[in-house]
Amino acid sequence: MDKKKDYIRLEKGLAIYKMEKSANWYIYLWDKETKKPIQKSLEIKDKTEAEHEARFLKRAKEKGLDCSILSQPSQKLKTIINSLLKSYEKERKALNTRDNKYKELGRYINIFNELKEGFGEINIKDLDYAHLLAFYQKYENKISKTQLRYMNLAIKKLFNHCLSERLINVVPATPKIKTKVGETGTYFTNTDYNTIINKLQNRSRKKGIQTENNKLLLNAFIFSTQSGIRTGKELTNIQCGDLTVEEIQGNKYWICQIKGGKIAEKDGVKRKIILTPQAMNCIKDILSDTALMGGIVDAHLIRVLKDNKDRYLFRRKKGKEVDFATLFSDLRKDIIDNLIEKNLKMYSCRHTFITNQLKRGANINIVAKHAGTSCEMIEKHYNHLLSIMKPTELLEEGYNVETKYQVLPRPDYDLMFANIELMEETNKKLSKMTPEESEQYLKDNNIPVSQAPI
Incomplete structure (x- = not known):
């Protein structure tokens, strides 16, 4: 040197x-x-x-x-991105593949690579709004809101790095594009729901992992449909210590704190959901192999949950996570001919819960809080249900359709035609009489003047 x-x-x-x-x-x-x-x-x-x-x-x-x-030497975008990629890949390599941070870094790496492929030769000081707009418009109506959020975060991280390195003085505005309209996931009809339950309950599986997975899938399926919980990290991160009994308005309820997944905490408030008796039966079934669960009464259950507070409920006994999406997909293939809806997924459990709540007229805000989403998202994806949730709010007088109705009797055409013939015959007689004779004829035959033939 x-x-x-x-x-x-x-x-x-x-x-x-x-x-x-x-x-x-x-x-x-x-x-x-x-x-x-x-x-x-x-x-x-x-x-x-x-x-x-x-x-x-x-x-x-x-x-x-x-x-x-x-003037400082020019810096091409690809040079800067390569430096960021090296740092991100090193950080990602040290993480567990199941870690949320691992997946998050993977999203940034993909976005940086796409940006480098399209604009790598451009000097960072020359990268302006027009370049970004061209990049963003490729994804107009093609990506979800979540994907757009990660794209914006990746661009922000890039420019923050350039600002800290004093490579640029001004950050161009971030373009705004429309995201694709998400389709409401398919929910279970009663027929399909019962078909799946029956299959899981009567499925012949080899002993060991297959049996354990089938039992977990059965309980996860029912629990998710009853709670509306997301069937990924929200479900698999539930531990015994997350279940507690709380008194609300004089009644005691089972409460579950959500720790993992998309929205475990918002604005500093931890998300908790109330559980139905059917959901709690799933917990009892999972813990049926635990001591003191013979009676399956709440007093015993509280003690077992406390003694096993670190145990993951919807994982295998050794804490190994289960891919419920794949397990359900395999099950669906086995019974596809018996299903009405062929595109059902494990995530359909969540859609079924929200759909059922809206159909019974539950408050949208409460449903959104429980499900860890927003009223806007529910209105967007379930708006086809909102107009029929409470008919009485749209009709001045609500009514139920009477399904039992009477059929009007078939007209007696023979009698009808006989009366017509009688009228014609009477009319002929009256036409040959004087007015006085006609009046007397009507009186003698008890025929009202208003009904007399014309």
């Missing part, structure tokens, strides 16, 4: 020097703005001339004059 020589300090923050393999003088100038030294060749061989040039450049920079010779 070429070394410095003949270093001459001219004043504070300013010096000239030579490199061993160069005849030219270099400038050393401390940049107060970037807090870094500027070291450039002056392309001057004479010492005195180099001193004058160095002093001139220092004064010019202090007065904000254009000194292209002192």
Whole structure:
């Protein structure tokens, strides 16, 4: 490596020097703005001339004059991104693949690679709103809100890095695009629900892991449908210690604290959900192998949960996580011919819970809080149910359709035609009579004048 020589300090923050393999003088100038030294060749061989040039450049920079010779070398976007990728991949390598941070870093890495592929040769100082807009528009109506959020975070991290390294002074605005409209997940009809339950309960499985997985899937399926919990980390992170009994308005209920997954805590408030008796039966079934569970009464259950507070309920006995999505997919293939809806997924348990709550007219805000989502998301994905949730709120007078109705009797056409013939015959007789005779005929035959033939 070429070394410095003949270093001459001219004043504070300013010096000239030579490199061993160069005849030219270099400038050393401390940049107060970037807090870094500027070291450039002056392309001057004479010492005195180099001193004058160095002093001139220092004064010019202090007065904000254009000194292209002192400008920092350009940084291509791909160079900056490669540096970030190296750091992110190193951090990711040290994490467990099941860790949420591992997946999060993976999202950023993918976004950075896509950005580098499209705009890698552009200087970071030249990267502007137009470039970002071209990048974002490729994903218009193609990505979800979650994917867009990660994209915005990745871009923000990139520019924050560039700001901290003083590579840029201004951050361009982030474009706004429309995300794809998410489809409401399919929910279980009573028929499909019972078909799945019956299959799981009567499924012949080999002993060991298959039996254990089947039992967990059965209970996870019922528990998720009864609680509306997300069937990933929210479910698999539940431990015995997360279940407690709380008194609410004079009644005692089983409460479960959500620790993992998408929304375990919001605005500093931990999310808790109330559990139905059916959901608690799943917990009891999972713990049926535990001592003191013979009676399965709440007093015993409270004690067992307390004694096993660190045990994960919806994992195998040794704490190994279960991929319920894959297990359910395999089950669906076995019974696909018996299902009405063919596109059911494990996540359909959550959609079924929310759908059932809306159908029975539950308060949307409470459903949203319980499910760890927003009213806006429920209105967006379940709006087809909202207009029929409470018909009485739309109708001035509510009513039930009477399904039992009477059929009007079939007209007696023979009698009808006989009456017509009688009328015609009477009309002929009356036409031959005087008015006085007609009036007397009607009285004698008890025919009201209003019903007399015309």
